[in-house]
Amino acid sequence: MAVYHCVLFDLDGTLLDFGAAEHGALLETLEHFGLPATEQTEQTYRAINDGLWAALERGEIRQEKLVVRRFEKLQEELGGTQDPVQMNAYYLAQLAQRADVYPEVENTLRELAEVATLVVVSNGVEHVQLGRLERAGILPYFDGVFVSGKVGASKPSRKIFDAALHSLGIENRKKVLMVGDSLRADVSGGAAAGLDTCWCNFKDAPMPEKEKPTYTITNLEQLFEIVMEKEELANVGNPDKRHLV
The missing domain is CATH 1.10.150.240 (Putative phosphatase; domain 2)
Known part of the structure; x- marks a missing residue:
């Protein structure tokens, strides 16, 4: 697992x-x-x-x-x-109409989707975010999409995190990781909801003094070593073997 x-x-x-x-x-x-x-x-x-x-x-x-x-x-x-x-x-x-995807996104989601439930939790307008996910071609990797405009609560409020986890029937928050680039919305918000957090520091910003993420990454593919067990890591990039789940 x-x-x-x-x-x-x-x-x-x-x-x-x-x-x-x-x-x-x-x-x-x-x-x-x-x-x-x-x-x-x-x-x-x-x-x-x-x-x-x-x-x-x-x-x-x-x-x-x-x-x-x-x-x-x-x-x-x-x-x-x-x-x-x-x-x-x-x-x-x-x-x-615009879906500018970071280069490593699809490979990251493809690998992680074999070992974990993937969910989007976003501040924004629902039809806009869904449209962009569809155009990017990455919507099928997700088991749920929760957008503030639809949920009625915005990150960092724990209400949007609670809504997502409740809808998915997930109770053990120690096994849930929030990944995002915003220290306030994603890191502080996720921590307040009882989740481990991963800060996407793609711009090499200095480490914050207040908001302390559980992990920090500079590339999404670094999530493999955070999310996966050793046996699962061994199968990354191998099209002939599925990860153990």
């Missing part, structure tokens, strides 16, 4: 390159609504958006308000008069 029977994955910044997807979707949105599709506009939007998502994690704003408010604030900065509701709808439609 694997060391961890269930692995919860964050999506953006962990499996999918959200920066690339956001860049393309935002430029298309700005051009469509006749706004300046410049680097400065993009930086302004990202500062607004990042600030609002941080507020969401602190419980200061609801997600349905956030997704419209970011375009309201952008209009205020640019002096625009476009409908922020329409802008958000268009942006989300463009975002759902």
Whole structure:
């Protein structure tokens, strides 16, 4: 049996390159609504958006308000008069079409799916995240997808973790690992829900002083040695042998 029977994955910044997807979707949105599709506009939007998502994690704003408010604030900065509701709808439609997958993702999921239950736990809009998972071709590897917009709770709230584990009938949290790139949403959130955590430090950031992950990795394939037993590790990359389960 694997060391961890269930692995919860964050999506953006962990499996999918959200920066690339956001860049393309935002430029298309700005051009469509006749706004300046410049680097400065993009930086302004990202500062607004990042600030609002941080507020969401602190419980200061609801997600349905956030997704419209970011375009309201952008209009205020640019002096625009476009409908922020329409802008958000268009942006989300463009975002759902983009699935920029990190290179090692499919191999990692293929190997881990033979020894553990794999689940997505993501902050975001459900139809957008599902669309991106489908386009990326990795949706079949997961036994469940839990998105904050559908669940009604956002990471780091333990409610979204509880909802996922309850739905899957998983009771032993010592055998569950949360994997993600956000120290607050994934590491602190997972730990508060009684889970071991793995920080995806893909950008070689300094080790945090407060949030202490159980593990830290710089490449997703390092999860093999964390999740698998020795016998299972011996079968990694061997197409003729299945892992022991």
